[in-house]
Amino acid sequence: MRRACSSSTSASIRVHEAGGPVTIAAMPTLPISLVVITHDEAANIARCLDSVPFAADKVVVDSGSTDDTVAIARAHGARVVHQDWLGFGQQRNAASAHAAHDWILALDADEFLEPPLVAELERRLPALLEGDAAVGILRRSTWYMGAPMRWYRPMVGEKLARLYRRDRARWTDARVHESLRWEGRAETFAAPFHHLHNPTLPHKQLKVLRYAELKCRDWHAKARPPRVWMAPLVYLAAFLKDWLLRLAILDGWRGFVVAHVAASYAMYKRLRYFEMHRNPDSIAQAREVLVRHGLDR
Template sequence: MSERRPTVTVVISTYNQPDWLEKVLWGFLTQSIQPDEIIVADDGSTMETAALIERARTELLLPIEHLWHEDRGFRKNVILNRAIASARGDYLIFTDGDCIPRRNFVETHLSLARPNRFLSGGCIRLPRVVAQAIEFDDVRTGRAFQVEWLRRQGVRNVRRVMRLRYSPWRARISDACTPTRATWNGHNSSTWKHLLLRVNGFDERMGYGGEDRELGERLIRAGVRPRQIRHRALCLHLDHDRGYVDQCRLVFNRMLRRHNKRKRVPTTIAGIHNRLPLTANGALPVSLVVMTKNEERSLARCLDSVSWAAEKLVVDCGSEDRTVQVAEGHGARVISSAWRGYGKQRNFAAMQATHDWILMLDADQWLTPELAAELEILLPDLVSSRAAAVLLPMTATYAGRELRYYRSMVRKPKPRFYHRRRARWTEPPIHERLDATGLIQRARHEVLNEVCTSAYDHQRRLLTYAELKVGDCPAPTRRQSSWVLPFIYPAVFAKKFLLQLALLDGARGFILAHNEAQYTVFKRIRLFERTRLQREFGSAKGAFPRALKRSLSSGGGSGLEQTRSSSDR
């Protein structure tokens, strides 16, 4: 007595390719063994696709179920998980809406199905002109799978289609001897439904590019063995445009696959049963907080680098350009606030955010795609842990080019991603730091920071920082020696340029090391002046601010005032 044949469900993914989908349905009409169910997993196609499916139901009498969701970008994995959950078959065969199956496609998958295995089939890619020439009779009679017919239609690379001529024994030997590794291919793979449920299906965070391979890798880690049938189970892949390719998601896909391989992850938290800590709108519970003043040129780049944050908050300190309009145009909520000082302003901004996890960036800083992907992968574990902060390596760019060697400006870790209830900024006027109570992790990839666009811009910033730093210093307890002033510049410049390897960054390294040395000299000069003022006024308390105010009113001007007037001009 023969064993009962398992029920078979074919899952076809599609998106706005009704002409190609129709040819695929022709292929399943002519199968030697008909599937018990065909599910078209539709990633948001227009009504033209729905009309085609309804026509195929009535005219071709195919057992088709149409699963559709709204078009909100590439969400193929989401609709495929719905198809897996709703499938009535024991055995699932996956293909795409641009792949015409050969007559023995379903029969081959069924005959080779074994417990605890998945099958990896192959495809033959056809140019668009050949794909357009295929008609119903070509599929019904099998002409479309004949090498001579394909050559007449314009296929030039005959070696690519020679697999269509292989006899069953030669195809079997070729599958056994091929060096190509068996992977899960979205256009031609199959396995048992309970095995897909074991690994929680496809990872719904992934975009286009490797999302099917990632499922196969988790199946293997879960103990499911792959089998290569790329010469026995064939389909014709029809060429088409791919307007949904997103370079940032390609980076994320690559990072997630590396993370899962390193951690040996067999199941996903973002699959059929989604356990991601998401907000009501499906975003991660993170607030991106940016403090701005006249940052219309660089703000958009900063906001766009964190696409997955549930909230983008801009705290503006009286911008006179289009900063507010740029922020609102990129989906940010804007709050206007007077300047309180760096530490106080950061704490104020964090308390205005909606979520506890804060990504605090300046407007001239932005995440690399690799770091954005790393934080997106890391966040679910952070939310469930007692971590307080994540150190983000920060690398400076100068005049449009990233520095590579200058140690004080390359991969310098800064705590810009933190939990606001477990960490708080200190509140000096400048050089604030984050006091965290809890575990502090460190990211692998980096934030890019545009320190300046020109040498003038860099010097202007450093002079402003020097004034703030000197004003915040305690009163000198001993006399400042004037004889050391001439030696400060060469000592600091040698440290920056030689010891910290700024010389390897060429002219950019020289300019930055020169400006840093000048900054140190200017601070010491201002401290020397403060000592003189202390002797003149007899008391350090309030002496420096009063003298500075008197100097400004007399027209001499301090470095800070000169900076302000220069920017006004």
């Protein structure tokens, strides 16, 4: 791996304003690759890419967008690689292989860095890149229904391994809800990055349908028993965990909504998996309708 101090290129910082992005400064880059997997993310990809001015390499791995994602990504300094959809875990591992540098920052298109985290990363990354750490743990703050959540723990300071050296870490192969596995030391960063949650509840419900289907296919491949009798108990336990233990109650009605949606997802997965087990033909039938509505690929 190249030494962090050997990078001599620079990147412009762009601030998005009503009239469009404005270039305000230039800064040296570091030998790190920003990697983003996309599909129809035209509304988000520019903000994501522009928020990481210190990355010497930016690569977008797209699975067949039908909007302007690819063109916008290229206009904002990214290399774009096409990769047919493999499932979240395998897609992220495939994307890592396209990075020009061993150290990778993995963001989703609807996530972005704010100046305090940019400054912290610029200050601490040179030592991290030269050291023996395997990953960097970042904190994520989520906006929900147009405003940041204040108390709900999974959306306030959620710790995620998003910065990693690819020869020391690998994503699990799960179709959905993948996670990063690593060997070695981890460093934690204090300033948060931001996640713009699904713009509306309809967006969220469509994602629930897709994620639940992917998770159920994983269960089906492993021949997991359906245990449909657990569904009502799972709903109640999931709701109370989020509503009370994870402090959603303190975020008012938005907290109630997020707890209900999470609990409904937990229950729906089990109902859908029972259907797969009871009627195997429903797997192909559901895939057909999800593909028709752009929820499977």
